[in-house]
Amino acid sequence: MAVEARFVVIRDGVEKMTFTSKKEADAYDKMLDIADNLVPFLQAGxxxxxxxxxxxxxxxxxxxxxxxxxxxxxxxxxxxxxKSKTDAATVTELKPASNQ
Known part of the structure; x- marks a missing residue:
């Protein structure tokens, strides 16, 4: 039996993406934070x-x-x-939610 570590980015109780490295998961989480901060900025325009x-x-x-x-x-x-094929293989994309 193999043991595999996975890092899941969860926002508002919804799984957004699953990664095989903590570094990738943290980077994606930070990108979602930036997107969340951009929404009010764009709405104000x-x-x-x-x-x-x-x-x-x-x-x-x-x-x-x-x-x-x-x-x-x-x-x-x-x-x-x-992204190379190896990069794409480390990420499992989940269905995007309407609220980032």
Missing amino acids: EIIDDSDAIERLAFYLAQEKDSLSRLLKGGSAKPAPK
Whole structure:
């Protein structure tokens, strides 16, 4: 029998993602925190009325925080590196909830 450690990111009682390393789980949890903080910022701008679109945009911006940071500092956006097959194998994606 094999023993396998898994790290699960849980937000508001809902499992978001499962990882095989604590470092990856912590990084994903931090990204969700950033997305949660972006939602009120985007809502205050009153540019987008659809709350689902705001949440999706906040999630995208949080995922691309490094590129966004470069852009805000006057640099150019570099495409995010593609995940290798081994990276993808360590993550089990769960159905995304409407509230990040």
